[in-house]
Amino acid sequence: MTTTLALILLALALAIIAGLGTYAFSLCKEVKRRKAFREEERQRAHHNCLENLEIVAAALAQDQVDITEGSWRCKVLLEILDEKLTERPAFQAFDEVHRRTRHLHTHTARQALDPRDRAREDRERLTVEEEFREPVLKAAAAVVEFRRGWPENLH
Secondary structure (H helix, E strand, O other): HHHHHHHHHHHHHHHHHHHHHHHHHHHHHHHHHHHHHHHHHHHHHHHHHHHHHHHHHHHHOOOOOHHHHHHHHHHHHHHOOOOOHHHHHHHHHHHHHHHHHHEEEEHHHHOOOOOOHHHHHHHHHHHHHHHHHHHHHHHHHHHHHHHOOOOHOOO
């Protein structure tokens, strides 16, 4: 192998290494950009959930929404933030109302029920709402406190 050929191969190898290094650097920048974008999206989603959670809690406190519907909505929003939040004693009322009413028909399925079955389900729902009214209202107040301390009181 001549010196000239060795120098050409060395120059070619250095060019390939420089090209791969540039490509790796651009990939690292892209990964960081995507990670930042995902984090921004996560924070925006949490902010929206917290805002909606506070609105639903306020609606519960002011009797603008049924106990059942408000509990379901709060449960879903809390689970979006963190699946374990409904296990906290302060928020368990939402989960309990959901557990006791999830078998009831809603929307079109409810309209399809005959009047006797619909009345039976309404009585069942009202019984649960009466039983859990105070715990759900306390949980709604706890939601407002939780929102004030976000994100420190998440864990």
